[in-house]
Amino acid sequence: MFWLRHSTGDGSPVAAGPGSEPVRGPRRINTVLAGVREFLTHGTTLGTVPTFVLSQLYEVADDRDLPMQARGEGSHLRYYAKARHRAAEPQEPVGRASDEEVLALLRACRSARDRFIVLLLARTGLRRSEAVGMRREDIHFILDASVLGCRIPGSHLHVVRRDNDNGAWAKSKRSRAVPVDFLLVQAYDQYVVERDTCLEARDSDFVLVNLFRPPLGAPMPPGALNDLFDRLSRRAGLADGVHPHALRHGFASNAADAGAVLDEIADLLGHASAASSQVYLHPDPQRLRSAVERVAALAPRRNG
Structure with a gap:
């Protein structure tokens, strides 16, 4: 995450300190991370990437913290894979037109x-x-x-x-x-x-x-x-x-x-x-x- 935020990708050392401007924004970082996750996940299905790598990319979460409307029907607990690494993207709320x-x-x-x-x-x-x-x-x-x-x-x-x-x-x-x-x-x-x-x-x-x-x-x-x-x-x-x-x-x-x-x-x-x-x-x-x-x-x- 730190490398994606501050490295130029040309092989030069990463020099980041207080007040330094990031090279990539949160949205671009998340796009790169999503591509990496999909690439490695595909690799595990082919057997070219060890399966333990998935535990480094995802954590298992349940739907207890989701709104009731998003849980679907039934009372049993549901689990899903949640990405471990994700940059916080600033939300740009859209107001109502009066x-x-x-x-x-x-x-x-x-x-x-x-x-x-x-x-x-x-x-x-x-x-x-x-x-x-x-x-x-x-x-x-x-x-x-x-x-x-x-x-x-x-x-x-x-x-x-x-x-x-x-x-x-x-x-x-x-x-x-x-x-x-x-x-x-x-x-x-x-x-x-x-x-x-x-x-x-x-x-x-x-x-x-x-x-x-x-x-x-x-x-x-x-x-x-x-x-x-x-x-x-x-x-x-x-x-x-x-x-x-x-x-x-x-x-x-x-x-x-x-x-x-x-x-x-x-x-x-x-x-x-x-x-x-x-x-x-x-x-x-x-x-x-x-x-x-x-x-x-x-x-x-x-x-x-």
Whole structure:
């Protein structure tokens, strides 16, 4: 660990003292260590590396310290191999996008497509790759989708994992349907009218396509949403900027503030476990105050 942090790898002596800058960051160190562990583990299966080496790389841990939601079904103890060596990576928390920030982004939009994108992420919690990977067949914005062969009631969209030409990739293998409200349906209708004016876009099955820069009609790549939100944030005067993923956090938090329970939020976000959704919840301060105020005031209680 020390060598990876401070050695340049050119054979020169490692000179590290107080205040010295590391050569490699924690993420790079962990990437190297993961490769070494896999290489040596493979070597033990081939018999070219002694099996005792694995005990130097891993320790046996159990799931007693894991959250209840992460333990799975059953009451018996589960064991797993935990890497002994891992550099601590600094966490960069993503906050929720506030309603005021979403409104500011919408006011900064100059096209129906951009307004639809902002509302799509804010009102459904889609990941950026899920958004740009959507096809027109995934949009079921009608009250009775049975005419399309779909059993999901009400207006909704489908998130489907596909191998897309634009590099978009839905993280979850499990397809899901996400209900939508009238605001998103209205924004989509306006976008369809705008999209139809671009002749090159008419033959594309992707929902989100290039309308204002070449190649016209081509599906937007995931990175294009980052660029879009950077421009909108600057135009809206948002000093800290709003990342697309912050709208996903905002959606989950708004759903919780409105009374949705954790398993509902997990399904909407496409999480396999409800525990994964907890990091997306940033309760509104007023909801925290209401929770405290709902607790009965201290008073002597009579028995019997």
